[in-house]
Amino acid sequence: MTRMPLISLDDHTVPVTVQNRTHLSPEDAFRIIVPIDLSLVFKGWGLFPGVRGVKNQTGAWDAAGQSRNPDLTDGSTAFERLTEYTAPHSFAYEITGFTNVLRRLVSGVRGEWTFTPDAEGTLIRWTYEFKPLPRRRWILHRIVTPLWRRYMRHGIDDARRAAERIALGR
Template sequence: MTTLLIGPADKTVTITVQQRTHTAPQDAFRILVPIDLPTVFRPVAPFPGISSVKNQTEAWDHAGARRNPQFDDGSQANEELTEYVLGSSFAYQLTGFTNVLSRLAAGIRGEFNVNPDGDGTLIRWTYEFKPLPGRRWILAGPFAPLWRRYMVAALDRCVHVIETKDNSEQPLLRAE
């Protein structure tokens, strides 16, 4: 059983971004969940991108699955899928950072929600930081706009992958 990082009494710093896609929710979810992390999490100064993923021994489709994202700067983190609702949402927590985040946060809870939006989908992504004592002001202040910029760029790339794969999997129509 997973021990959750963040509880009701924690004072966290939350950053949420969202983007729409013309892709149907079930297709967006199917493509988003196993997305190739190095493809979408590229460097956005001052943050490194993800260069690879190690130690993923299970499919990323159920609570309890684990992996270790490796960052471009040589650091890494521990990631565990904590919630998985087929077709609509998944949540994960990141701990054990070996970069500057280890001095700012005890960890992070991330969550993706995939919601119907007309003929397409609204994807909402939230990062909830659990600050270390005395560090909340840094995360909520100068850190937040920089991290939001990183998230916007990554979500834009996620939507691009979703729309590209969705279009490539559609049958071709032929003129007769």
């Protein structure tokens, strides 16, 4: 059975993108960040919870179709499914089934991380694309995404720092 993607060409989504650079190669950055312990990266910021860990993970998070439930610090959860895995360039995932306030705003989210060669290192880019529920796009655009962008900046910075520490064996 072929699963339809969460977001199609006709959807009017609300995307947010952040980026950061590392001295690591794209191969090393990808190899470390894709399966990273989410609690090292998503510690919470402002109104947004951190991630304690994951439950019910299928596989090693290295192939499209694998899934897991992020366990958030506010007691909520969601369903995350890996939709693309193109080592060492990019991976993408969809998150649905939010049990926190996002359930009232979005039907889901598509996330994508890319790892592009950049001089002697890598440009890491993270996009989070919200699929709003009817009549919720303006709330996401005006209120949620400016705050979410700051949360993402913290997350991508923490991912880079953790990857660099792991690469050094610390």
